[in-house]
């Protein structure tokens with residue numbers, strides 16, 4: 001309901017320079033508004049006297065582009081999740097497509113934007129998992145002192161290590177996903193358990209891929225797990241992707257399971273127990289299921 005005391009002023013800039021003047025002219029950073037599906041459901045954020053200025057970025061020229069180059073797919077930050085699902089069908093890896101076809105209801109995905117799903121404060125939404133897994137980068141516009149600037153950095157590096165939020169105020173302008181043309185055998189696996197909306201502390205998103213080298217027949221296994229309230233871990237993040245020649249026995253699965261378990265515990269449970277035993281066990285069962293699917297494909 002409209003409340004003149006708390007309802008913010010909505011600015012609708014058409015270019016990034018106009019966003020800059022808003023950020024540079026207000027002591028408290030304005031709140032960026034894309035689809036608004038996260039902002040509006042978090043009652044504390046909207047309408048809210050702490051954010052008297054809202055910047056609606058959906059009309060900024062160039063923010064809705066979708067460009068496929070030889071090596072990347074570059075996606076403007078205000079593309080909606082449902083638009084991406086349609087546009088990305090021929091280009092995206094299966095795990096990204098599966099993520100875009102599950103999760104939030106269609107009516108939400110028609111409004112929710114890619115940038116908003118990445119930058120939501122206090123929770124990691126599901127799409128972050130496959131993007132991290134495929135080593136996505138973001139083009140960002142940032143504010144340091146009175147000087148705005150642009151840079152491209154890995155998606156993983158924009159997040160605070162200790163909680164689901166951006167390290168600094170950023171305007172995400174574009175998401176860049178490397179495009180891989182697979183020559184050897186390739187398989188990607190996606191699972192989400194629970195919901196980051198209903199119960200973030202119970203939700204798990206898992207992405208697994210295997211690729212086989214055509215020449216050596218060696219198999220490379222990467223796995224990424226995202227815990228909505230805590231953070232993400234990818235084997236490739238620590239150069240720990242598993243290199244194996246085959247997965248043909250339960251003993252081999254057991255060994256990889258133990259290594260994956262140790263890697264997750266090293267990241268999340270070495271100081272505090274951020275991931276409880278039952279959530280870790282669920283994650284490891286999904287990992288086993290992924291390995292079983294890989295082994296079936298190798299027969």
Ligand SMILES: Cc1cc2nc3c(=O)[nH]c(=O)nc-3n(C[C@H](O)[C@H](O)[C@H](O)COP(=O)(O)OP(=O)(O)OC[C@H]3O[C@@H](n4cnc5c(N)ncnc54)[C@H](O)[C@@H]3O)c2cc1C
Pocket residue numbers: 031032033034035036037038039040041057077078102103104105108111112113114115116117118119120121124125126127170171172173195196197
């Ligand atoms: C009913 C419901 C069910 C849902 N279910 C699921 C689910 O099952 N799985 C799932 O993963 N998600 C789910 N979602 C979450 C949904 O995916 C997010 O709300 C949505 O992606 C946020 O995008 P938005 O464009 O609406 O963001 P907004 O609400 O506009 O913004 C979100 C945050 O990001 C910031 N922001 C937005 N764009 C940018 C940008 N370009 N640069 C920097 N900061 C920016 C804003 O300031 C704000 O803090 C659900 C949401 C709803 C309402």
